[in-house]
Amino acid sequence: MSEGATSAPARLGAFAADLYHCADCGYCVDAVWVERGIDHVCPTIGHHAPIASYSGRGFIAAARAWVEGAALDRDVLAERVFACTGCGNCEQVCPIGLRPAQVGAALREELVATGHAPASVDKLRAAMRTHGNPHARPAAERGAWAGELSFAAQDATVLYAPGCACAYTAPGEAGAVVALMARAGERVAFRGDADRCCGAPLGEAGFVDDAAYAEQRLAHDVSAVCVVTSGLECWPAWHRALGADTPVFSFSAWLLAALESGRLRIAAPPSLRVHAFDACASRRRGAQSGTPDPLREVLARMGAVVVNDARFAAAAVCCGAAGTMAGLAPDSAQRMAQARLVDVAHADVLVASDTRCGTHLAAAADAGTAPVVGLAAFVQQFCTIGGDG
Ligand code: SF4
Ligand code: SF4
Known part of the structure; x- marks a missing residue:
């Protein structure tokens, strides 16, 4: 037409x-x-x-x-x-x-x-309107990852907002984030049934009015001294919604601050070869821009041996997890992920601070690929943890 x-x-x-x-x-x-x-x-x-x-x-x-x-x-x-x-x-x-x-x-x-x-894009909006998440999973399952974990009912020092990808597709990563924050002495709050999408997937898909409404709800419903999110795509929406007076951290940025202040001391195994997965989120501009993701600095502080070249980080080709690509053409999105996994042959583990990338890569990996883990899961499964918290 x-x-x-x-x-x-x-x-x-x-x-x-x-x-x-x-x-x-x-x-x-x-x-x-x-x-x-x-x-x-x-x-x-x-x-x-x-x-x-x-x-x-x-x-x-x-x-x-x-x-x-x-x-x-x-x-x-x-x-x-x-x-x-x-x-x-x-x-x-x-x-x-x-x-x-x-x-x-x-x-x-x-x-x-x-x-x-x-x-496929209209379907995404329908999933958001019906279920409140882009995965079309029941809203009631959103907090299932939290299980028997306990959270601060008052005087919380940080509100954890896992983001849809972490809540629904990487529950172990969400639990590991909360455990690490508690280890550092944070009093962690979670909104339970009130936790909801920040609207980022709607914004990426061009539904700007729906995305703006989701952000306004965050601004209206949430009062916190500090927010930490595992969704690198979520960070800009939280930052806009809460304004400059409320610090909003990506988990990697929070972890770097905890390491720098000595609240946590973490040592990576010296013989483990780590592939740091450089996500696109921190280099985007426009409405979805600005997410701080100091993954390589965090790994350096832990003494990890990172085997992939930082020079290629600034222009690494996307793994296909973001935007509307995976819904429109899942086979193409899988080929994008497989192309990024080729480099991982020289590593023992791939660490992704962007949960959406990590779960997409893990789904495309075959039996011979090094394990793909989130940053908190990497610390929990591979590293030695100490701290003052
Ligand atoms: S890279 Fe070249 S073709 Fe692409 S937008 Fe810039 S000037 Fe145009
Ligand atoms: S997928 Fe291609 S056109 Fe779209 S933002 Fe990335 S490089 Fe640009």
């Missing part, structure tokens, strides 16, 4: 400078620059559809056409832009600092607003 000229979409108009400065160089499509640690860029181009219109460059061309009133098949465009993981790698490599990933996000918002979201 082709659709003719319409008024210029406001969300795309905000990116006019990007649309008209793009040099069509193709770096964001498939750049390889070994000295800079760049070994391809876009997971969608590499493992889903090797066609430029699926890349950041393609998003800029499509947005320009839409703004100029050209006829566009919006359903075809939707199949392309919802196959983007939102990893932000294209923005990392653009030599003139353009924002192709954010243009892609704006296209998703416009397509949602005009009723052109793919069926």
Whole structure:
């Protein structure tokens, strides 16, 4: 279905400078620059559809056409832009600092607003509205991970918000986080039945109004001196909702602070070869930007032997866990994960501080792959723990 000229979409108009400065160089499509640690860029181009219109460059061309009133098949465009993981790698490599990933996000918002979201994306919103999580799991199971753990009923020093991925797909990681925080002397609170999604999956999928509503509920319902979340994709929403006066930490950032202050002393086994999984969350820009994820600093403080090169961290190609990719094309998302697991052959264990990445990678791993564990589970299962707490 082709659709003719319409008024210029406001969300795309905000990116006019990007649309008209793009040099069509193709770096964001498939750049390889070994000295800079760049070994391809876009997971969608590499493992889903090797066609430029699926890349950041393609998003800029499509947005320009839409703004100029050209006829566009919006359903075809939707199949392309919802196959983007939102990893932000294209923005990392653009030599003139353009924002192709954010243009892609704006296209998703416009397509949602005009009723052109793919069926898998509409299903995601239905799952959120019915169950309150993107996994379509019963809301009543959200706190099952907490089991018999005890939490502070008053005078809590930290509220733990596991995030949907950790609560539903990595219950052991959530329990290990709480145990470590208690070991460091924190009085940990958990909201139990009142714990709910921050809206990040809705924002990634372009449902900006639904995402804003979820954030407003956080701001309205939550009062805490400090929040720690295992969801790296959740951190920006919590940070926006609670404002600058309430510190919000990713778990890796909290752990680094606990190590630096001496509240915890953790030693990794000296002979264990660790693959630090560098997630995309900390390099995204735009609405989902800014998550602090000092995984490598944490591992260095523990004395861990990290065997994968930090130079490649800044431009590592996404594992396919984020955004709407896994729902739209699960086979492609699995190939993305398998591509990231190739490097792990030289390690004894892969440590992922991004729970969503960790569970996605673990599902794609075969019997010969090193174990994939979350950061707290790594500490609990492999390290020696001491502390003053
Ligand atoms: S954000 Fe990631 S998946 Fe999307 S176009 Fe850019 S590099 Fe490709
Ligand atoms: S967005 Fe940047 S990297 Fe991509 S084609 Fe345009 S100028 Fe090149």
